[in-house]
Amino acid sequence: RINKQRLWDTLMEMGEIGGTEKGGSCRLALTDLDKQGRDLFVRWCEEAGCTITVDKMGNIFARRAGEDNSLPPVVMGSHLDTQPTGGKFDGVYGVLAGLEVIRTLNDNDIKTRAPVEASVWTNEEGSRFPPAMVSSGVFAGEFDLEYGLSRADLDGKTMGEELKRIGYAGDADVGGRSFKAFFEAHIEQGPILEDEDKKIGVVTDAQGQRWYELTLTGQESHAGPTPMPIRRDALVGAARIIDMVNRIGMDNQPNACATVGLLQVFPNSRNVIPGEVFFTVDIRHPNDKILEQMDQALREGAERIAEDARLEMEFKQIWHSPPVPFNKDCVDSVRRATEELGFSHRDMVSGAGHDACYISRVAPTSMIFVPCEDGISHNEAERADPDDLAAGCDVLFRAVVQHAND
Amino acid sequence: RINKQRLWDTLMEMGEIGGTEKGGSCRLALTDLDKQGRDLFVRWCEEAGCTITVDKMGNIFARRAGEDNSLPPVVMGSHLDTQPTGGKFDGVYGVLAGLEVIRTLNDNDIKTRAPVEASVWTNEEGSRFPPAMVSSGVFAGEFDLEYGLSRADLDGKTMGEELKRIGYAGDADVGGRSFKAFFEAHIEQGPILEDEDKKIGVVTDAQGQRWYELTLTGQESHAGPTPMPIRRDALVGAARIIDMVNRIGMDNQPNACATVGLLQVFPNSRNVIPGEVFFTVDIRHPNDKILEQMDQALREGAERIAEDARLEMEFKQIWHSPPVPFNKDCVDSVRRATEELGFSHRDMVSGAGHDACYISRVAPTSMIFVPCEDGISHNEAERADPDDLAAGCDVLFRAVVQHAND
């Protein structure tokens, strides 16, 4: 069994970096705080006897040697970056559960046949640099390196520049090597396990998602003397599209999600009719056909609303991550380990995207979910129970050892 | 007659300060650029032989002595601050038309009985520091000095601090002295004069307006695994209120205006359900009864929408500027001067608020409008015809000389 207290303590220590008043963490990708988090992880792994490799996307691999180091490793991991209103568990848990597995192997002097690695994937959240899971995407060949390094934040800073600045632009090529298996432990980020009082989610699939950027252009003009009937108010158009996006989500229940998370108004002055609004749309569904129908409804609805409001519209889909079926063997290993350990469980579909989604294209992959309080994530109030976190880590330990000795 | 070319040249020279690529000016209140504009105005006035007074709100008065300097002055003026997407004429024209009147009096060696002053009022736009017309409001006793100096921008910087920083926190008390009359020349900022091919708007009234600040609070949560039916999405609530605000404007045609100009989303991340949205509402009508009904519709509608969306709402009215009837004598002087000069004209109600609105509470006041292209203002494309600007300035000259010799 892994060391529950040690796992918890590392989570709390990492959570202090960028720690917020409300008990969360704000450690946006490739900021100084992200660097501090990475440095701490690297130090811990070196202390545990691991060899560190950093690739050109800043992905970090901490390797514990096996008996036969010519075998591909079994890899665990997730991400250390957070949302602006991030919690202490999203991503971080999957990374530090990997470290805890390595420490437990050390404690018990266990030699695995294949090497075992704990990994950190750069900019999984996609909050500072869209889209999400960029660097596991480059690793898996979904994006090319140039695309990855040129992702830019709202100030125009690129991932390439920021990786250099914080000293994590590594030498290793991104991808091009095989994993025996990849396992990502994660909090569920939704309410299902808690509602059904289950300890472990055996993740069989991840739902699909599409991200969009819309720019509506009208004409800025004075909020007083400009008659309503002749206005071209970009924010009124955006408001109608936001309400429609919500309706598209509601109309495709159960399971559909549709969200406008980011919006910027120009010139953003109280007595000026907004001339331009930039905003994003995120739609999701486990079934790609329905996701496609939601996409159609979005395109047609936005077009109609923009036309009615006499606005110009730039409409760009910037990302499509189709539904992911995880590897049957890996899923079975997780289910078996859970049962052997006597934990309650259920199969489930991930509502969030994860690095495991892209890695599943190049390696046998699956995920282990543990409950989180009230299903809340991407929120400073995100919480998970130390027992549940330990349970997920024990499942990870079993699945990893099994695959490493296979 | 005033000097058309000189008036145009001063407008163009002032417009260069904060000049934008699209031909407008961005000179937000109490920025370094506002200081530069003020310095230029002060230099021009001193060169024209005026004495400068700056009051504690940074209002500037450039006085040309009269025959009897114990008489209260006739004052002209407007503001030099602009919107983020400001033009070269809004406000600036009323200030520099005042300077042009003084220069024309000098050219023709005209001595007026009462002194004549050109004035600049601080932060008329209310874009950086809400509400609008703050400093003419303090002058007129609508706001006390402490309120004026403590107005803060979105970064928390106050007018008091910024006045000190740019060297325009003057010594003179704000208000407490009388004007024989006050005249403000301004571009119309709406389409009526152009549509009806009239050169001069004789402004009889200004419509009323109310400004609000709303904060909706829901719960930030993950855009993927959080089921639609349990979300508390602050941006969806805001979107519905924005659409309703627009409907309140449309339902009260003709004449009503209703605008959401400023909106900020928190945490503003693509895959986070917005937990908080702050936005402003601006409603206007020439009839205070109807404005009151619009206020009721806004309050009740917003309450209902917030409740339906399970959001908390903070609803604050931050400003009420009731409809203003201008002084009959001053209005008649403007109409008479216009007729004597042979310019086409019509009476009209101002859609925008102006410093003249507050000054009218403490002095006989009226306004002179000239057409602006396509009725567009608060936009870098704002344009006015040199002939129209000169015509308005000629009307101002006649009205001022008449009142100064009265």
Ligand SMILES: NC(=O)NCCC(=O)O
């Ligand atoms: N796990 C997680 O929060 N991923 C962010 C990417 C997404 O929005 O699904």
Ligand SMILES: NC(=O)NCCC(=O)O
């Ligand atoms: N004239 C002008 O643009 N004033 C700003 C105040 C308002 O919004 O009415």
